[in-house]
Amino acid sequence: MRSAAAIVAFLLLFFISGCAQRTIPSACASSEPSRLANCIYNNAVTEQNPYYCYSLEDKRQREICMRDAADPNARKALLNSLASEREAIFVAQEGQAHSKQGGNFESPEEAAPQAQAAEQSSCAGLIGTARDNCFKTVALESQQIAYCESISDATIRKSCISEIARKTKDIQSCKTLSQKENINLCNLYVKGDEQKG
8 A cells, every 4th residue: 555655656746847847949959058048938939838938047038938928919020020030039138137136236225226227128138019018017117107118019108108107196207208198198197086086
């Protein structure tokens, strides 16, 4: 009876460890380490297989990969992009994006802008919807409405501005925007709740 329980336990552990392993697409097996994340992203999105994304070490890259691997529009955008753009999704800003991680900062106040700058530079290395969603995430996490202007897609940009304006109710932040259309939208959402009340 004990041997049967031991065999079942062994098989269960074997099965669980096999399921928990990260699967790298076979096309990426020979990729150099600096291009591995990009290869995994491209394969996951092209094949619409978010499971590949679990093999990405970087949390932000993994989140972007999983979102885009489940989005047919992201697949279409990726397939319509230039080969040079597809090859540079996660590698273009790699040095800048990770240069401050683990660094010694003098204070938390100094660390926050450095982290935001790193996040922003990592977004700049992305393309299309992935880039826009990355900038929106940075803007929402930092509550810095100016990051919304880096978003190319008008719908995502307007959503970003309206969400932050609604949350912060800071009319001064609207003045930091450079485009009149964005300033007007921001003012509308900041003042909108005041007019209802």
